Amino acid sequence: MNANRQVIAVRLTPAERAALDSAAKARGKSVSECLRLAVGFGLPFVQNAHGLDLYRLIANIEYQQAALEIIIKRDHPEVADRLLDLAVERVEKFHA
Secondary structure, three states: OOOOOOOOOOOOOHHHHHHHHHHHHHHOOOHHHHHHHHHHHHHHHHHOOOOOOHHHHHHHHHHHHHHHHHHHHHHOHHHHHHHHHHHHHHHHHHHO
């Protein structure tokens, strides 16, 4: 075990544990790594007393995506078809 890490106990519902196990398996990561990722993402919201409405966040992302698609197809149709492939390449490069 890494000397810089501490072990803590966390109680989860069966549904939460199943979701965590599924996420870890799907990403080829350990349950601990998935928990660290979740804490790293969510803790700043908790520390700053912000709520996190995932539905609203996703709706905003989709709104922006739809608006960009309309603008790009209208103003730059020659590159519109290549953008999705480029986005997938960037996700794999920077977020995999």
